[in-house]
Amino acid sequence: MTTWHDVGAEADFEDGCPAAVEAGGKPVAIFRVEHELFALHDLCTHGAARLSDGFVEDGCVECPLHQGLFDLRTGAVRSAPLTEAVRSYPVRITDTGRVEVGVT
Amino acid sequence: MSGAAVTLLPSGRQFVVADGETVLDAALRAGIALPYQCRSGECGNCRSQCVAGQLEHRPGSTPTALTADDITGGARLLCCATASGTVTLECREVDGIAGIPLRRATARVTAIERAADDIAVLSLELPDGQALEYRAGQYLEVILRDRSRRSYSMATAAVTGGTRRLELHVRHRPGGTFTDHVFGKLKVREMLRIEGPFGTFCLDDRSDKPILLLATGTGFAPVQAILEEAWQQNLQRPITLYWGGRTPADLYRDADCRRWAAERPGLRYVPVLSGDAPDNWDGRRGRVQQAVLDDHPDLTGHEVYACGSSAMIDAARSTLCSERGLPTSAFFADAFIASA
Structure with missing residues (x-):
């Protein structure tokens, strides 16, 4: 069952500014690309780095440690040296403009 | 053919230069800390003397920091030079830079x-x-989305073991992709992609000569870092800072400089305005290199570190060396390339 966790107001999340939040006790990185928000587990699957410290480009986040790319939408690996996908979480925006992340 | 074998004097170190590669890039790849700054022929830091073999500036390069006579006499800029066969060249190596890792990182804008x-x-x-190790006077490159790069000097000194807080001074050049962004949409918390440190515009640790720092505009940034590093290390060499601009607003940290000079016996500060100065201006007027010429009849025992426009650096290098006896080996420069 998915539990939805409030992580902030929609306006808190801006293009080019990944944010580190917590949802259901898990570290989550929130990314905005134009009108869409994406949520990934905030830990690289390769090195000890937070994806919320990464650079966002072409629908991917680049890990700050070794420049591996994860797909923002799915968490899938898009480049070496990564081999393991990162967990992706569903995101929704409520009628009152709050951002919620779903954790199962 | 496959590359050249280069021997460096006086150290005797050897390295291989691949075809098409510059001698500077090959040396840096081999972990040899040669002096360099602009990597485009303007600053003259990577000047070396060809002793034997074929060392030529590659077609299309612009070694503007050398005169035709320099080149006839065997001088070469290693950032512009390729080598073939077996080459021996003379070039100093920089202390305190070798072993600092070149790193790529993301940096968050905090203010x-x-x-x-x-x-x-x-x-x-x-x-x-992910602290960045560097020496005061070095710079980093901001990597833009189109993969082009912009160079900015770190404006504060690093702490031992590296620092996570960096300060950059950016002048707006309207019409330029990056600086238009900085002066338009850039927001706090945005990420920038960087690589560094580069360059060797650093104090020569083996020298005890008095230091003259010359800056124009945001050439002040590495100079501020050099001052901080000198204070961290309790450096005893006298330092005079000449900072030039057109208007008082160009000397954007003038008040800080005046305070430091008042607090620190080893530091003298000389602000210089080349444009319209207010009536109550108590600094100097004219060009920053002219103020140095006026103050120093003899520079044979000094070291000069100059950062700013290439016009200022060219004028300072030629006048201070030819008219005041400053050895060319005691003139260190960080020339701005006008990319925006």
């Missing part, structure tokens, strides 16, 4: 201060565990 209408002071923070 944007408008120090003047066209000057922004950016504070950046690197992620946990």
Whole structure:
């Protein structure tokens, strides 16, 4: 069952500014690309780095440690040296403009 | 053919230069800390003397820091030079740079201060565990989305083991992709992609000569870092800072400089305005290199570190060396390339 966790107001999340939040006790990185928000587990699957410290480009986040790319939408690996996908979480925006992340 | 074998004097170190590669890039790849700054022929830091073999500036390069006579006499700029066969060249090596790793990282903007209408002071923070090691006077490159790069000097000194807080001074060049962004949409918390450190515009640790620092505009940034590093290390060499601009607003940290000079017996500060100075201006008037010429009849025992426009650096190098006896080996420069 998915539990939805409030992580902030929609306006808190801006293009080019990944944010580190917590949802259901898990570290989550929130990314905005134009009108869409994406949520990934905030830990690289390769090195000890937070994806919320990464650079966002072409629908991917680049890990700050070794420049591996994860797909923002799915968490899938898009480049070496990564081999393991990162967990992706569903995101929704409520009628009152709050951002919620779903954790199962 | 496959590359050249280069021997460096006086150290005797050897390295291989691949076809098409510059001698400087090959040396840096081999972990040899040769002096360099602009990597485009303007600053003259990577000047060397060809002793034997074929060392030529590659077609299309612009070694403007050398005169035709210099080149006839065997001088070469290693950032512009390729080698073939077996080459012996003379070039000094820089202390305290070898072993500092070149790193790519992302940096988060933590503050944007408008120090003047066209000057922004950016504070950046690197992620946990990703401190950047560098020496004062070195620079980093911001990597833009189109893969082009912009160079900015770190404006504060690093602490031992590296620092996570960086300060950059950015002058607005309207029409330029990056600086238009900095002066338009850039926001606190945005990420920038960087690589560094580069360059060797650093104090020569083996020297005890008095130091003259010359800056124009945001050439002040590495100079501020050099001052901080000198204070961290309790350096005893006398330092005079000459900072030139057109208007008082160009000297965007003038008040700080005056305070430091009042507090620190080893530091003298000489602000210089080349444009319209206010009636109550108590600094100097004219060009910054002219102020140095006026103050120093003899520079044979000094070291000069100059950062700013290439016009200022060219004028300072030629006049201070030819008219005041400053050895060319005691003139260190960081020339701005006008990319925006």
